Amino acid sequence: MKPIGVFDSGVGGLSVLAALRAELPHERFVYFADTAFAPYGERGDAYVIERSRKVTEQLIAGHGIKALVVACNTATTAAIHLLRAEHPALPIVGLEPALKPAVATSRTGHISVMATRGTLASAKYAGLRDSFAGTASIRAVPCDGLVKAIEGFDTQAISALCARYMAEAGPFGDATGEVDTVVLGCTHYPLVKNQLQRHAPPTLRFIDTGAPVAQQTRRVLAAAGRLSGGEGGLILQSSGDRSALEAAAARWLQISPQGTTAASA
Numbered sequence: 001m002k003p004i005g006v007f008d009s010g011v012g013g014l015s016v017l018a019a020l021r022a023e024l025p026h027e028r029f030v031y032f033a034d035t036a037f038a039p040y041g042e043r044g045d046a047y048v049i050e051r052s053r054k055v056t057e058q059l060i061a062g063h064g065i066k067a068l069v070v071a072c073n074t075a076t077t078a079a080i081h082l083l084r085a086e087h088p089a090l091p092i093v094g095l096e097p098a099l100k101p102a103v104a105t106s107r108t109g110h111i112s113v114m115a116t117r118g119t120l121a122s123a124k125y126a127g128l129r130d131s132f133a134g135t136a137s138i139r140a141v142p143c144d145g146l147v148k149a150i151e152g153f154d155t156q157a158i159s160a161l162c163a164r165y166m167a168e169a170g171p172f173g174d175a176t177g178e179v180d181t182v183v184l185g186c187t188h189y190p191l192v193k194n195q196l197q198r199h200a201p202p203t204l205r206f207i208d209t210g211a212p213v214a215q216q217t218r219r220v221l222a223a224a225g226r227l228s229g230g231e232g233g234l235i236l237q238s239s240g241d242r243s244a245l246e247a248a249a250a251r252w253l254q255i256s257p258q259g260t261t262a263a264s265a
C-alpha cells in the first residue's frame, strides 16, 4: 500500500502526525517539513499557495501518496481548495481552528484562539468565527514569532512569547466574562503546551485538532477503500536541515523514523 503524505511548514505538523500514527498504526506516512521556507503564517496567501502546490506535487511524484493531510492551519486556509481542484483523485484532509468543540464545551462562552496572523486574517476563519456570532465571544490572538522560535528551538524566545500571548489571551477563569478555553489554531503550538500552561490556571482547557483530524483521515481512507492492514512506517523529509527535523521528532514526540531522506521542493 502507498503511504499517506503529511506536510507542514516545519515541525508543527508532527503534533498531527503523532495523532495519525496512534489512530492508524498500520499506515505508512511520509512527513514533509518545508523548513527552508518556514514560517508560512506571516507571509501572505500567494507564498503559501505556491509552497503548498510544490510540496504536494513532490509527495505525489516521489511517493505516489494515496492521501494527503495538510497538517497546517495556514496552508489549509490558503490552499486546500486549490489542491483539491488540482488533484481530484487524491483524498485531501485539512484542518482549521477547533472552534466548534470549544464553543460546545465552554462554560463561560469566552474563548481565545491562538493562531498565525495568516490564519486569523483569512476569509475562511472569519466565516467560521461568524458562524458562532451571538453564541460565544471569540478573541483572536495572532502569535507572531512563535513558530520561528519553535522551529529554532529557541527556548528563551519560546518562554517569552508564550508569556506574552497568554497574557493577551486572558483573563482566564470560570467566572462570567473570563476565558475558560483556548484553541490552539496552529499545529506548532501543541508542542509548547506545557509552556503555555504555566501562565494559566489548571482549569483552563486547551483544544487542538490532532485527534479529530486523525479520525477524519480514517473515515476518508475507509470511504475511498484505501485503509492499509500492513505494517506501519514513517519517512521524514525536509526542504531544510534533515537532522534538525529528526532531532525535533525525537525531542517533541519520541518519534524515530525507519528511514529519513533529504528533499527539495
Ligand code: DGL
Pocket (backbone or CB within 6 Å): 008, 009, 010, 012, 013, 038, 039, 040, 041, 042, 071, 072, 073, 074, 075, 116, 119, 147, 185, 186, 187, 188
Ligand atoms: N503549523 C502551521 C499552522 O498550523 C504554522 C504556520 C507557519 O509556518 O507560520 O498554521
